[in-house]
Amino acid sequence: MVEENQGLSKMIELTIDDKKVVAKEGDSILKVARENKIYIPALCYLEGVSSFGGCRVCVVEIKGSTRVFASCVTPVSEGMEVITDSERLRRYRKWAIELLLAERPHVCSVCVANGSCELQQLATELGVDHLRVEREWTNYELDLTHERFAYDPNRCILCTRCIRVCDEIEGVHTIDLMFRGKNSKVIFDLDDKWSFAESCTSCGKCSAVCPVGALYVKGKPHSEVKKKELVSFVISRRIEKTIG
Amino acid sequence: MKPDELRNLAQREAELRKSYRYRINVCCSSGCMPFGALKVLSAFKDAVKELGVEEECYVARTGCIGTCSIAPAVLVEPGDYLYQNVTTDKVKEIVKEHIVNGRPVKEMLYGNEAYFKKQLRIVLRNAGKIDPLRIEDYIAVGGYYALLKALTRMTPEGVIEEVALSGLKGRGGAGFLTGLKWRYVARATGSPKYVIANLDEGDPGVFANRTLAEADPHAIIEGMAIAAYAVGASKGYIYVRSEYPLAVETLKKAIEAARSMGFLGEKIFETVFSFDIELRLGAGAFVAGEETAILASIEGRRAMPRPRPPYPAHSGLWGKPTLINNVETFANVPVILLKGSEWFASIGVKNCTGTKCFSLTGKVNNPGLIEVPMGITLGEVVFEIGGGVPPGRKFKAVQVGGPSGGFLPENLLNLPIDYESLNKAGAIMGSGGIVVLDDTSCMVDTAKFFTEFCVDESCGKCVPCRAGLYKLYKILDGFTRGKGSLEDLNKVEELCEFIKEASLCGLGQTAPNPTLTTLKYFRDEYIAHIVEKKCPAGKCFKNGGGESGVE
Numbered sequence: 001m002v003e004e005n006q007g008l009s010k011m012i013e014l015t016i017d018d019k020k021v022v023a024k025e026g027d028s029i030l031k032v033a034r035e036n037k038i039y040i041p042a043l044c045y046l047e048g049v050s051s052f053g054g055c056r057v058c059v060v061e062i063k064g065s066t067r068v069f070a071s072c073v074t075p076v077s078e079g080m081e082v083i084t085d086s087e088r089l090r091r092y093r094k095w096a097i098e099l100l101l102a103e104r105p106h107v108c109s110v111c112v113a114n115g116s117c118e119l120q121q122l123a124t125e126l127g128v129d130h131l132r133v134e135r136e137w138t139n140y141e142l143d144l145t146h147e148r149f150a151y152d153p154n155r156c157i158l159c160t161r162c163i164r165v166c167d168e169i170e171g172v173h174t175i176d177l178m179f180r181g182k183n184s185k186v187i188f189d190l191d192d193k194w195s196f197a198e199s200c201t202s203c204g205k206c207s208a209v210c211p212v213g214a215l216y217v218k219g220k221p222h223s224e225v226k227k228k229e230l231v232s233f234v235i236s237r238r239i240e241k242t243i244g
Numbered sequence: 245m246k247p248d249e250l251r252n253l254a255q256r257e258a259e260l261r262k263s264y265r266y267r268i269n270v271c272c273s274s275g276c277m278p279f280g281a282l283k284v285l286s287a288f289k290d291a292v293k294e295l296g297v298e299e300e301c302y303v304a305r306t307g308c309i310g311t312c313s314i315a316p317a318v319l320v321e322p323g324d325y326l327y328q329n330v331t332t333d334k335v336k337e338i339v340k341e342h343i344v345n346g347r348p349v350k351e352m353l354y355g356n357e358a359y360f361k362k363q364l365r366i367v368l369r370n371a372g373k374i375d376p377l378r379i380e381d382y383i384a385v386g387g388y389y390a391l392l393k394a395l396t397r398m399t400p401e402g403v404i405e406e407v408a409l410s411g412l413k414g415r416g417g418a419g420f421l422t423g424l425k426w427r428y429v430a431r432a433t434g435s436p437k438y439v440i441a442n443l444d445e446g447d448p449g450v451f452a453n454r455t456l457a458e459a460d461p462h463a464i465i466e467g468m469a470i471a472a473y474a475v476g477a478s479k480g481y482i483y484v485r486s487e488y489p490l491a492v493e494t495l496k497k498a499i500e501a502a503r504s505m506g507f508l509g510e511k512i513f514e515t516v517f518s519f520d521i522e523l524r525l526g527a528g529a530f531v532a533g534e535e536t537a538i539l540a541s542i543e544g545r546r547a548m549p550r551p552r553p554p555y556p557a558h559s560g561l562w563g564k565p566t567l568i569n570n571v572e573t574f575a576n577v578p579v580i581l582l583k584g585s586e587w588f589a590s591i592g593v594k595n596c597t598g599t600k601c602f603s604l605t606g607k608v609n610n611p612g613l614i615e616v617p618m619g620i621t622l623g624e625v626v627f628e629i630g631g632g633v634p635p636g637r638k639f640k641a642v643q644v645g646g647p648s649g650g651f652l653p654e655n656l657l658n659l660p661i662d663y664e665s666l667n668k669a670g671a672i673m674g675s676g677g678i679v680v681l682d683d684t685s686c687m688v689d690t691a692k693f694f695t696e697f698c699v700d701e702s703c704g705k706c707v708p709c710r711a712g713l714y715k716l717y718k719i720l721d722g723f724t725r726g727k728g729s730l731e732d733l734n735k736v737e738e739l740c741e742f743i744k745e746a747s748l749c750g751l752g753q754t755a756p757n758p759t760l761t762t763l764k765y766f767r768d769e770y771i772a773h774i775v776e777k778k779c780p781a782g783k784c785f786k787n788g789g790g791e792s793g794v795e
Contacts, residue, residue, distance in 0.1 A: 053551045054705045056746045068745055073551040095742040099711035132735055133715040158704060177546065177704070179527065182714045184704035 011174060014080040019053075029082055030058050038082045041093060044159035045072040046209055049168045052160050056096045057122065060084050063098050063159035085145055094126045100157050101128065102135045103182070106212070111155060113213030116223035119157060140185070145195035149207050149217060151186075156214035162206035174200040186214070247392055247513055250383065257384035265300040266343050268292075269319040270330075273308035273458045274490050275451070275613075280331065281316040287335040288318075289699075292343070292450055294336075301343045304381070307371035307459020307494075312612040314354050319372055328354040358628050358667035359610050363592065366599045367575045368615045372457035376494050379501040382462040388507050390578035394470045395515045398581075403474040404430060408576065409585035411597035416570035417645065417674045419596075419663035425567065428557035429475040433567035437477035439468050439566040440542070440561070443484040443491065444526050444533035448697060449644030450677035452601040453571050456615045457484070457491040460575065461498035467502040467574030469507065470581065472519045475567050479520060482571070483538050485534040486525040495523055530647075530701035534674075534749045535568045537703070550705045556721070570675065574602055592618030596662035599697035601674070606643075606680035607633050616661070623657035623750065626680055637682040641766070647676025647694045647701075647756035650761030651687065665711060665722075672754055686783035688773050691758045692720040698755035709752030712743040716759060723773045725785035730774055738789055 010025040016038050023032040028051060033040050042058035045051060053073035060071045063081035068089065071082070073238070083089070100106075100119060108114045140153035140156040163186065174197050178187045188197035207215040208225060217225045261267070270285040288303045309317045314328035318338070326347045336560050341349045365371070374381035376654035382388070394403050408423025414763045429437060441464055445453040457464060468480045473783060482491055482499075497719060512517045524542050526532050539561050562567020576598060580588045589597045596618040598664040602625070605611045609631030616625060626632065626642055633639045641651040644661070650671035652659065659665050663673050681690065695717045704710045716739055723727045740756035747753045763770060772778050779785055 052705075053748060054707065056707050056748075058282060059746055070551065071750070075553065089610070091738075092746050093744055094747070095706045095712070095739070099707055099715060102715065103711045133739075134718055179533075179704075181702040181704045182710055184710070 012076065012078040012080065014076050014078065016082045017084050023076045025077070026075050029060060029069070029074050029076055029080075031072075032076050033071065033082070033084060038084060038183060040071050041125065042072060043118060043122060043157070043211060044161065046161045046164065049161070049164040052164065055100070055157070056161055057093050059089055059092055061089060063084060092125065093122075094128060097123050097126055097128050097132065098131050102131050102133045104136060104138045104154050104156065106155060111213040112216045112220075113155075113159075113210075113222040116221070117213060118211035143188075143194050144218075145193040146200075146202070147195065148202060149194065149204065149215065151188075151194055151215050153185055153214065155212050156186055157185065157212055159211060160186075161209045161211065162215055165205040165209050170201060170203050170205055172199050172201055175206060245513065247396060248556055250388060250392055250513075253380065254383050254386070254389070257380045259338065261302075261384055264302040266297075267304060267321040267685050268304045268339075269304050269306040269309065269320070269321065271307070271309045271315070271317045271372055272305045273455055274488075275308060275312040275455070276316040277434065277490070279315040279329075283332050284316050284330050284335060287332040288339065288590060291336045291339040295339055295344055297339065297343050301339070304375045305377070306372050306374060307376050308368075308455040308613050310368065310613045310615075311354060311359065311610070313610050317372075319352070321373070323348070326354040334391070343445065348732045352555070356610060356631070359612070359614075361622055362616060362620060362628055363614055364599050364617045365615050366579055366588075366591070367456060367463070367572055367612070368459065369579065370463065371456070371542070371613075374460065376459055376461055377497055377501075379462060379498070379505055382460070387462055387578075387583065388466055388505075390423075390581040391469050391473075391507065392467050392513055393581055394473055395427065395513050400430060400474045400476065403470060403581070405581060406585045407474070409583075410580045410588040411595070412573065412576055412580065412588065412598065413598075413663065414569060414674070415572035415576070416535075417672060419673055422569065422573055425557060425569070426471060428555070429477075429565050429567040432558050434558075434563075434565045436476055436479060437475040437564060438561045438566040439472045439475065439477045439480040440538060440566060440573055441468055441482045441571045442533060442535070442538060442568055443482055443488075443495075443571045444530075444538065445488075445675050446485060446526075446530035446533060446692075446701070447675060447677050449603065449679050450646050451603045451673055452613060452676035453601070454485075454488050454491050454574060456571060456601065457488070458494050461495050462502065463575040463578060464495075464571045465498060465502050465508070467577035468521060469512070469519050469576060470577050471567060471569065473517050475565075477567065478518055479522070481522050481524050481542055481561075483526060483532070483542060485528070487528065492523065492525065493592045493711065526661075529703070530697075530751070531703045531751050534751060536749070538568065538629050539566065546703075548705050549751075551748060559649050572676070593660065593662055595664070600661065600676060602676045602678045604630050604678050604680070606678075607637060607682040608680040609634060618662050619660045621658050621660055622652065622678075625655065625678060627663070630680060633680065633682040637684065639680070640683050640685060641681045641687065641762075643671070643679040643681070643690075644677070644757070645672035645754075645757075646677045647697045648672065648751070648757050649674050649677065650757040651681070651690070651765065652761065653765040656765075670757060670764065672757065684781055684783075686724075686779050686781035688720060688723050688771045688779070689781075689783045691762045692717065693753065694758040695720055698751065702751065706746075706748040706752060708743040708747045709749075709755065711751070712739055712747075713755055715739065716743065716756065723770065724779070726773075726777045726785060728774050730771070731761065732774070733767075733770060 005077040044055040051072040058071045059068040061083040143151040166175045318327040392762040412422040413419040534549045537549045556566045702709045
């Protein structure tokens with residue numbers, strides 16, 4: 001995970017897609033690119049929390065190396081020449097999205113995130129019009145026990161955004177991963193039902209940052225939640241807490 | 245312990261060793277144990293007593309002698325007479341004839357000299373010849389002298405220079421120059437610094453590190469202590485799989501013994517240098533052997549790799565500079581300091597010096613733990629040391645480097661074993677596994693088997709490894725059940741490229757190797773499966789699929 005540099009740090013110069021840019025040493029390529037209005041598609045990346053480097057959508061090429069690098073976790077360095085778009089990168093990004101779509105049953109028409117889903121957007125953007133690999137039909141049980149929120153593991157892409165906001169922003173670390181590999185599952189406390197997860201403060205940050213429809217506010221389309229619901233909810237909770 | 249005390253103890257022990265005319269070494273490693281090695285050991289002790297030769301014959305419980313095909317193996321010194329398949333009823337005759345009458349029992353000897361001829365034992369110098377649980381045995385053969393030399397006659401920089409000049413490369417598989425790594429850690433700012441020995445050998449069919457730890461744990465401990473002195477660390481961890489109970493037990497006792505003798509702890513050899521080692525057990529994850537995952541696991545977190553940089557040399561355990569080497573790398577160090585870098589550099593080939601331990605298994609006549617100089621060819625290992633495939637069978641392929649190593653065909657048998665040549669051919673050095681396959685193995689089924697292993701062991705962090713490998717497995721599984729088309733082969737290649745190039749850590753980056761190499765060298769078998777729906781080896785299409793294949 002790339003630690004975002006706080007205090008005074010050295011400024012360096014690098015090239016991103018033939019554009020000369022100045023950046024703080026230690027910042028990630030993705031951050032520097034965004035600051036300079038250069039677009040790199042990304043999925044598990046979330047501004048404000050630590051970077052994970054799992055989805056591999058934000059891969060870039062660096063001149064002088066045959067490998068590709070996840071730009072969200074690769075720090076910039078002096079004289080670095082970054083390429084953010086190439087036939088090869090588009091191929092890899094497409095594979096990443098296709099594999100995610102095939103990994104669990106993503107059916108947009110019955111998903112709360114339809115229209116505001118980042119996976120869906122990227123699939124359209126990268127030209128995913130069919131899947132070259134067989135789809136999996138996982139059958140995880142839905143968790144509807146929480147009074148306000150719901151969790152559908154069948155839509156989860158294991159980006160760990162929820163885990164990171166819960167740990168780093170809310171500071172309670174209710175959410176974490178269980179098992180490994182393709183069996184990995186996002187869980188609450190020790191794999192409790194959500195409403196029984198005692199450490200959960202019901203802040204709602206997890207559902208607000210979920211790029212897909214795995215964590216959502218009951219009865220609300222994702223698009224609305226993201227815009228206003230969460231903000232007002234968080235504020236109302238803060239007020240509740242201060243008063244209470 | 246004072247330097248003089250070590251010298252005196254070594255002398256006393258060496259004299260004690262000499263006072264016995266014979267020494268019977270009974271291999272009690274995990275390879276020989278299931279065949280009743282411990283019973284054989286006590287039978288020897290009884291027989292020696294019964295026949296009244298206790299005074300002149302010492303019976304020792306040792307680690308692996310290297311010849312796992314003739315378990316339990318017993319080595320009688322002097323003369324290195326190696327007895328094969330020793331059972332309790334043979335013990336009395338061996339003692340009576342060999343020890344009392346001085347006539348080795350020829351019929352029971354392992355006559356295969358070719359097995360040892362091309363081997364060179366540096367790491368395994370003491371394996372099978374000392375009792376791993378007696379620290380005095382290790383001291384008698386010059387143990388902890390290298391540590392004494394380093395602490396009293398060399399500067400830390402001098403130690404690093406010596407290791408760098410030897411050309412030693414990391415034996416964990418990646419082959420990074422050890423001296424350079426040590427220098428990075430030595431120069432890194434931050435305190436305290438840590439040293440980690442990696443013994444998380446989880447590859448199927450690989451037992452090289454395990455056997456080393458069971459046979460000569462002090463070589464690892466001494467190597468670590470020297471490394472700690474060189475880089476300025478005061479604390480070390482040995483990360484060992486909990487699936488290796490004998491190695492864990494042996495290491496635990498060895499660390500205690502080293503501590504009680506003063507080779508670990510405060511002010512070692514009355515210098516200012518202090519160093520101690522703690523054992524950490526893995527919880528059964530293959531990926532924990534990856535160097536950033538090992539850090540997470542030791543810190544008590546989920547064994548998930550993280551991207552580098554920052555490298556552990558700068559930010560490792562708890563964010564402090566950390567040196568991580570394989571146990572085999574550490575075991576090389578004491579010898580390098582004692583015999584000199586020049587001597588070490590003269591072994592092996594240019595750019596790849598020294599030796600490498602391999603566990604030789606599969607369809608081979610003489611499986612076992614071997615150590616060969618770098619640059620030896622695959623053919624020499626398989627046919628001269630290994631004795632080729634069983635009679636009546638035909639050699640098909642050899643896999644080098646564990647579950648993510650590539651399969652190499654017959655026409656590559658003259659390939660020299662060094663990091664560069666192996667990588668070029670699509671295989672890897674890995675942690676030291678050589679698996680031989682004969683014509684009864686189906687390459688599609690084998691590729692599927694190893695892909696399945698990597699699917700199970702993927703930590704799940706990055707998409708190519710977690711989702712990509714599983715899809716790859718599903719496609720390969722389809723081939724063994726009569727599903728799939730020739731176009732799928734291109735898809736497999738494209739998917740493999742994505743997994744190899746875009747994965748976060750070494751596990752995903754190397755996991756497609758078995759598939760890619762079998763596609764490259766044994767494409768006809770894939771075509772036979774897809775087009776003719778036939779398995780040339782007769783493995784697949786039974787019960788709807790190959791041998792592996794249940795989820």
